[in-house]
Amino acid sequence: MVVTKATRRMVRHLALTATAGLSVVGFDRASAQSQAEHNIEFHLAAGDLDHALTQAADQSGMHIFFPSAAVAGKKTPGLSGRLTLSQVMGQLLEGRGLTWRLQDARTIIVSLANNSATIMLGPVRVAGTMSEARSPSTAVLGNLSTTYPGGQVARGGQLGMLGNHDVMDTPFNQTSYTAKFIQDRQIRNIRDALKDDPSVRGSWGTGSAGQEQFQVRGFNVGNGSTSYGGMYGMLSSTSIMSELAERVEVLRGPSALLNGMSPDGAIGGAVNVVPKRAHDTPITEVGTDYTSDLQFGGHADVGRRFGRQKQLGVRLNGVIRSGPTAIEHNALKTALTSASVDLRLRHVRLATDFGYQHREITGVIPYLALASGVPVPDASHVRRNIDDSWSYLKTEDIFGVFRGEADLFRNVTAYGSVGVHQTHFEGIYPASITVSDRQGNGSTSLPIVNTADYRTITADLGMRADLKTGPVRQVLAFSANRLDQTTNQSYAYAASRSVVNIYNETSIPAPTLSVPHHLPKASGSTLSSLAFADTLSALEKRIQITAGLRVQRVQSTNYNTTTGIVTSSYDRTAISPAVMAVFKPLKNVSVYGNWIQGIQQGTTVGSTYANAGEVFAPYKSTQYEVGIKADIKKFIVTFDVFQITQPSTVYNLTSNVMSLNGQQRNRGLELNIAGEIVHGLRTVGGLMLIDPVLKKTQGGLYDGQRAPNVSPVNFNMGLDYSLPLVKELAVTADVIYTSSQYIENPAPRRSIPGWTRLDVGVRYAIRNPASEKGKITLYLNVDNVAGARYWNSGGYNNLTLSAPRTFRIAAMANF
Missing domain, CATH: 2.40.170.20 (TonB-dependent receptor, beta-barrel domain)
Incomplete structure (x- = not known):
């Protein structure tokens, strides 16, 4: 987004302050540099550079300022893993005529590499919210995991009482299908959202007297074992419409510790429907x-x-x-x-x-x-x-x-x-x-x-x-x-x-x-x-x-x-x-x-x-x-x-x-x-x-x-x-x-x-x-x-x- 005049004045003030060699009150450059060298789990999707910078800000808890005109049209192949912020910024900006620096302990300034002046003119985009604290790792609300390139599956999901986990930290075989996957195939119900899952088989056809339920790992799993944001018993027992879902997460195998006993006592697996919520983008x-x-x-x-x-x-x-x-x-x-x-x-x-x-x-x-x-x-x-x-x-x-x-x-x-x-x-x-x-x-x-x-x-x-x-x-x-x-x-x-x-x-x-x-x-x-x-x-x-x-x-x-x-x-x-x-x-x-x-x-x-x-x-x-x-x-x-x-x-x-x-x-x-x-x-x-x-x-x-x-x-x-x-x-x-x-x-x-x-x-x-x-x-x-x-x-x-x-x-x- 293009920020307001007040925000642009603030950005220009930060840049001028740094150019004059003055320090921001409370800014410890050594501490900020140490934070930039700390390993963080990053998952940045391939695509537009401005989107990758926004993801980097969200996942690191930093505020990243960058000139929209200089970033527009530039692409990135994406990256993932436990990396330092310095490594991430270096890989994102390498060969793109851009450079970056720490402005304070929470702020990064991106500018043109050949600019001797630090002042950034024209529209400026801010990745990250100036006063909003990022949800901690112990939270579920507001901690929706990022997706793999292509947007069909997510990089993690909810593990019941354990909260949200990255797929590489999950001690189960779990897949999270996204709303994009459902929309691209025009899927009508939650059962059919799992049609590309080899561990899942549907039972009883749509339009019959039976439920639109399924098997997971050879055991019957009814809609009673489909939770809504981790809560059992909130969705239809006959058929669940796919338009309810931001994600459909299937965890293969029993899950008594994670979720407790489901109303129908299914043991083959558990399905969780993540509710749709408003995104930062309208x-x-x-x-x-x-x-x-x-x-x-x-x-x-x-x-x-x-x-x-x-x-x-x-x-x-x-x-x-x-x-x-x-x-x-x-x-x-x-x-x-x-x-x-x-x-x-x-x-x-x-x-x-x-x-x-x-x-x-x-x-x-x-x-x-x-x-x-x-x-x-x-x-x-x-x-x-x-x-x-x-x-x-x-x-x-x-x-x-x-x-x-x-x-x-x-x-x-x-x-x-x-x-x-x-x-x-x-x-x-x-x-x-x-x-x-x-x-x-x-x-x-x-x-x-x-x-x-x-x-x-x-x-x-x-x-x-x-x-x-x-x-x-x-x-x-x-x-x-x-x-x-x-x-x-x-x-x-x-x-x-x-x-x-x-x-x-x-x-x-x-x-x-x-x-x-x-x-x-x-x-x-x-x-x-x-x-x-x-x-x-x-x-x-x-x-x-x-x-x-x-x-x-x-x-x-x-x-x-x-x-x-x-x-x-x-x-x-x-x-x-x-x-x-x-x-x-x-x-x-x-x-x-x-x-x-x-x-x-x-x-x-x-x-x-x-x-x-x-x-x-x-x-x-x-x-x-x-x-x-x-x-x-x-x-x-x-x-x-x-x-x-x-x-x-x-x-x-x-x-x-x-x-x-x-x-x-x-x-x-x-x-x-x-x-x-x-x-x-x-x-x-x-x-x-x-x-x-x-x-x-x-x-x-x-x-x-x-x-x-x-x-x-x-x-x-x-x-x-x-x-x-x-x-x-x-x-x-x-x-x-x-x-x-x-x-x-x-x-x-x-x-x-x-x-x-x-x-x-x-x-x-x-x-x-x-x-x-x-x-x-x-x-x-x-x-x-x-x-x-x-x-x-x-x-x-x-x-x-x-x-x-x-x-x-x-x-x-x-x-």
């Missing part, structure tokens, strides 16, 4: 889009910061889409509005987020089940939907979250959050079709009318302290959280099923079901925990060891919806420790390892067993993981091996006693790559090989078998290439391969074949005639461009058919 974007078959939508996104130091930020975001999808007899209507307000003061940061999401499906797509002995149908001939245009499923979500952070001392931050989420779910539909013979004949499940209200209240308190004692650095973290969820629900079934054939057009009559107005209380649950973690590091974080402990309490109660009498209850506590380590043999190489657990609610033994009424403590799944990361300036490569063991119940055939002695063990390796591998070519993706084995099964019947619903070979690669001959023209391609998988345990075991899908896209940006610096970007994306038809396992012995070839066209203008 945001004004409006757009329109079309999705085949006949779905139209619009989107607006506005963000501004106010105040002399941009303390107050406001971000407003709205989306609406409606119309038939590419699947016959199916239509989808979605709407989202969200608002964010944040305040950045010197030692206090506050933020609040509100949102409303509406989603309505008509012509609900049933998933497929197979009767015993019926082979898996040929996906190339199966119809994608039945004619049940009367069926619908509607969800409405409204939420509000308030967060606050306060720096009690230098690098000691206390934080707190509270959130409320209300969901209304309503629908009349047949959930599934059971195929009974080879000719495709079968019947629907009994149509259900299902209505529910869910209310979630969650709160989180904690503190992080970054202390240095001699050569050892110590980061302490404490967290206390609580989540209360109440469910009011009513459901009823129709009297009869409908006969269908999956190969032929079938129309089924509407049942005589009505939506109830009174919803009795069905269940309530409370998840509460206390956690403590200590990270010790030495040799400028070359060695880092983290150890911690979480005490998790799980309470739940179920009620008879007719009488209101308690039918069952659960109240147990589990202690979950974890140990993690990072070692950097080279400044751009990290070797890491972790031993960590996941927690799921235990079982109350049923009345048919000899030990009826026994209540098992929460189940603890355990992960061992070792990996290596290499940061090659513009991109990062990660390789790891892992093992996760999940306990389950079995019973003794002789004594009829149920016990927690069952086990599934998933072993695997992952290879991930993200960033810009050569100039103009950006990539995100990799490979996961996994061996899911049933180790201890009922009576040993299935011991040693590969677990069902997990594909052993998964390959994903997303490419984004800027064509060198046409400025602002880029093409994308996403290749997804999933190998065959069993869908059951009993022999003869049926399986679904492997499949490959190709998505392609192109985008082109032109100057916006209504704005001096704005652009209009045109997008064309085609999912499943080859029209591949394949079965996708739902992870619950159910099958869904792949979505057909789908076109998405959009135009986005920013001002």
Whole structure:
């Protein structure tokens, strides 16, 4: 930005003072020079030099003054690593006719190298805010990590109670996908934002009665395990619209210490949606889009910061889409509005987020089940939907979250959050079709009318302290959280099923079901925990060891919806420790390892067993993981091996006693790559090989078998290439391969074949005639461009058919 006259007078005064050989009051040149030689973690993206200087100021906490005219048009290849400020300024300005010097302990002056005079005339840009203190490393609000070149993935993410971490200091395999990645591919929901992740596989198709959930490392992960700014229970349990997200962070593996137990007890991984907030640069974007078959939508996104130091930020975001999808007899209507307000003061940061999401499906797509002995149908001939245009499923979500952070001392931050989420779910539909013979004949499940209200209240308190004692650095973290969820629900079934054939057009009559107005209380649950973690590091974080402990309490109660009498209850506590380590043999190489657990609610033994009424403590799944990361300036490569063991119940055939002695063990390796591998070519993706084995099964019947619903070979690669001959023209391609998988345990075991899908896209940006610096970007994306038809396992012995070839066209203008 071009600074005000008052600021320009101040800059000129500083320059004249230095020229006259006078010192600024309180300025210790030796101390300032020492600060310039101190190693700092820098991550400066390739691109415009003025942007790199701004990033350098933000990451060092300095104020950098530079002449706009002398910097305009100059580029930098970017740099990253632990460098001194002197090294960074030298590399940025080398060969560009510019020089720099320290004006005082917090100020750097950039000027023309051949200028004998120090006075800078003309427009001047200031990188850094004169009186705003940079958020400490212990803060989360205002500490959004920088991105790798190309802007598709970030250099770090949030690790629950441990706060934000650079990817090279993270003892896990974690990827943070950016809003740019989502927008460039015109992705509509959070699940699809992970489509280039080899460790993630979607289950249940969009438009079906099931949630838009997924698997991570072979275990089911529902939307209940998707947090919002680190808080569980705030987002829709059916589908989460991607326009909510500034970042989508996926952490592979259990995370009980970091995040506590999630509402659905997922152990395969955790997904965090980072809320959109106002940037220092004003945001004004409006757009329109079309999705085949006949779905139209619009989107607006506005963000501004106010105040002399941009303390107050406001971000407003709205989306609406409606119309038939590419699947016959199916239509989808979605709407989202969200608002964010944040305040950045010197030692206090506050933020609040509100949102409303509406989603309505008509012509609900049933998933497929197979009767015993019926082979898996040929996906190339199966119809994608039945004619049940009367069926619908509607969800409405409204939420509000308030967060606050306060720096009690230098690098000691206390934080707190509270959130409320209300969901209304309503629908009349047949959930599934059971195929009974080879000719495709079968019947629907009994149509259900299902209505529910869910209310979630969650709160989180904690503190992080970054202390240095001699050569050892110590980061302490404490967290206390609580989540209360109440469910009011009513459901009823129709009297009869409908006969269908999956190969032929079938129309089924509407049942005589009505939506109830009174919803009795069905269940309530409370998840509460206390956690403590200590990270010790030495040799400028070359060695880092983290150890911690979480005490998790799980309470739940179920009620008879007719009488209101308690039918069952659960109240147990589990202690979950974890140990993690990072070692950097080279400044751009990290070797890491972790031993960590996941927690799921235990079982109350049923009345048919000899030990009826026994209540098992929460189940603890355990992960061992070792990996290596290499940061090659513009991109990062990660390789790891892992093992996760999940306990389950079995019973003794002789004594009829149920016990927690069952086990599934998933072993695997992952290879991930993200960033810009050569100039103009950006990539995100990799490979996961996994061996899911049933180790201890009922009576040993299935011991040693590969677990069902997990594909052993998964390959994903997303490419984004800027064509060198046409400025602002880029093409994308996403290749997804999933190998065959069993869908059951009993022999003869049926399986679904492997499949490959190709998505392609192109985008082109032109100057916006209504704005001096704005652009209009045109997008064309085609999912499943080859029209591949394949079965996708739902992870619950159910099958869904792949979505057909789908076109998405959009135009986005920013001002």
